[in-house]
Amino acid sequence: MSTVVAALRLARRNAWRSRGRSALIMVMIGLPVLVITAMLTYFATMTVSPREGLVAELGAADARLQQAPAGTVLHQEPGGGNWSTNGDGAPGPRRSAAEVAALLGPGTRVIPFNSGRLQLGTERVDALETDLRDPLTKGMLALREGRFPAAGEVAVTPAFGLGPGDLLRPSGGAPLTVVGVVEHPHRPTLRQVAGPDLPLTPPAEFWSPFDEGSGWLADTAKPVSWTEVPALTRAGLYVTSPGTIADTELALARSSSMDVQHTVGLGAMVIMLVLETVLLAGPAFAVGLRRRRRELAEIAAQGGSAGHLRTIVLADGLVLGGAATFMATVLGVGAGALGAPLVAQLGGQAGPPEVPWPPVLGIAALGLLTGIVAALVPAVQAARQDTVTVLAGRAPTMADRPGWPLAGAVLVLAGLGATAVARRQPGTVWVWSSALLIMIGLVVLTPWLVRFTGRVATRLRLPLRVSVRDAVRHRSRTASAVAAVMAVTATVVAMGIGTYSEFMDRRNAYTSARPAGMLAIWGGPMSDATWNRLRAEAVRRLPGVPLAAGYHAKDAQGRRYALRYTVRWNGTRTRRTAAIGDQALLTLLQGRHDPQAAAALAGGKAVVFDATAVRNGRLALRAGSTSGPPRKLEVPAVVATPADEHQGGALLPRSLIEQAGFSAAERQLYAMHRLPAGSTLESDLGKVTSRVTVASEEGYRHLPDHGLWGWLVGALVLVVGGTLAATRLAAADMRPERATMLAIGAPSGTLRMVVAGQALYISGLGALVGLVAGTVTGVALSRPMTTHGAGDPATIAVPWPFLIAVVVGLPVLATLAALITRTGLPLARRLP
Structure with a gap:
């Protein structure tokens, strides 16, 4: 053998x-x-x-060919693609099925499809308009119950809770009979309606080939490869x-x-x-x-x-x-x-x-x-x-390696130097790599640290003195456990400081164009009559609440423009959209009446709450539209104080917009009002038109990442588990000493203190060393995690409750767990 x-x-x-x-x-x-x-x-x-x-x-x-809107410029290539809807491309007529089949060559058969949204009361659900009975659609939706729909019929996914025979009542269309239940191959909770003729809502303002749109499914004589793609994209077809x-x-x-x-x-x-x-x-x-x-x-x-x-x-x-x-x-x-x-x-x-x-x-x-x-x-x-x-x-004795402390010190110093360099590099990977050098060096140094700290044993009471001396005598066993606790503590402390610093940086970087407590009602593209009905419904649903009007800018062709400017806020480039309104809206944005700002607004100047955005009394704006050419504007401006310290933005008077060649159409309402829990305001307004958005500014309400405390739970398992494993080994090694103490009448509490002393020494020493190492790494992590470019200072924040729980709480828990260790032992024979 x-x-x-x-x-x-x-x-x-x-x-x-x-x-x-x-x-x-x-x-x-x-x-x-x-x-x-x-x-x-x-x-x-x-x-x-x-x-x-x-x-x-x-x-x-x-193949799946999706028709891009007129004027869209498409470009596809292996590895990705891009598209633009800025109107630079020459608009062309929508391709017919025959034209698409001709582009793909002889023997091609195509059927239409249209993916979009269906309005069901106040809810908009996914919808697929195509004939699922056609063999080309096999596999798109799996039939679970009933049959595939014909004209005037639909199939729904199980998330609706409907079955064959039920009715579906879309907004603005005749009721549709449910004849089948279908399921998406990969999305079991999807709420989707499918049928050959659906009253879909108008498509979104911004087109994307991965969202909604119409097109064709094609059965071709030969596979569609990249050689056919350029001609198809020139025809406005996105190919899959x-x-x-x-x-x-x-x-x-x-x-x-x-x-x-x-x-x-x-x-x-x-x-x-x-x-x-x-x-x-x-x-x-x-x-x-x-x-x-x-x-x-x-x-x-x-x-x-x-x-x-x-x-x-x-x-x-x-x-x-x-x-x-x-x-x-x-x-x-x-x-x-x-x-x-x-x-x-x-x-x-x-x-x-x-x-x-x-x-x-x-x-x-x-x-x-x-x-x-x-x-x-x-x-x-x-x-x-x-x-x-x-x-x-007799227990064997293990001698220390004389060169190990020096090697450990060299590794720690090298890690500190690497950390100082790594903290200025983009990304956190270099900081963690440098921290690994520090950690390995501390692991090598741990036996020396155990021996060095063992000198305090002479000043301790008997149970703790016995525990510490035994730990020093068995340094190979103790060092492994101390190093394990140190590594866990250092990792958790570093993550805690880095994560909390990032949270504080995000909180400081929080900004809004509206003060906390403001309610905003925004209307999308709609007629004046629809807006008047929407405004009347908002007044009815908000009795006694003063509403201030906001406006959209439109050019002579009726194209909607957004007026934006860019400013740095806490080191981050922030793009803001300037509001258009009058004195009532200015009072809401400032939370008070400011005579100077009101006079400037009445005089045709912009009132800006971002001081750095105004240069030489001018505010640079970019007017952008999804269907018109962009424009650049410079308008006179004054700086004013907003209602909240984290608030920015700008307010433009209508006269200033009209001087720039735009017209102003009321499409926004603002009020200092907090909606009660369970408010149905948005759904109520949605009954008038689906192109409405209701937003409430609540201020910065995010809490620190719960993952921070998840790290604490993981550290609890590892620290307490590793400490108890080492304590169990120590209890086995100390059987003769504990048996002698028991023989001379030591109470059980003293024996338990001896065992608990081992746990306290191991976890306490590991936690203290880990605190130092983790703090160095955490401070270094804070820079790449909280800086956003050259000149942006790092945010360093220490989560004191979290650190106390790690460095103090975990050793205490490990010690308490060790106190319940069984200490009763039979007398052992001592050899000379």
């Missing part, structure tokens, strides 16, 4: 004999593998690739086909090759994951070594070499790591594949079950490697143990 086979058999028997310890090691190794594998599978399944989504778009057709999708995916794959930052970030993440898992699982492997020292010594006494002992201990890591990785991979794949459809039922989309095998197998190999690396230090210790000392029942 070979040495490796014998070692694996011994490892298997030892793992089964110590099932509790084996389960602990497998959980620590397998949990990261399970979580990452589940997330990879989940996202791969939830992501519907262009090829997977072809059936929902094309059905059984060879299997041939174009394949070339697009190939182009995207080539353009998404890993760059330097991505490679460095991935490498740093892998090293961090291995380091943390090894540090957490290391004490558990040390427990196994402690229990097997006599067995290994007997093997050595019978002729086993140091290599044999190393192989036996490494086999533990191979067996446990392999079993943990296999189980975690299977469970992760199953959880990800089964979880995606369940989440899609709550909203979203899901494709067919998909496992990204290259990264999944890479994570599995990483988990197996982690198990072997975690057993490496105990394996080296086993090979160096003195056989006579172990067989005599």
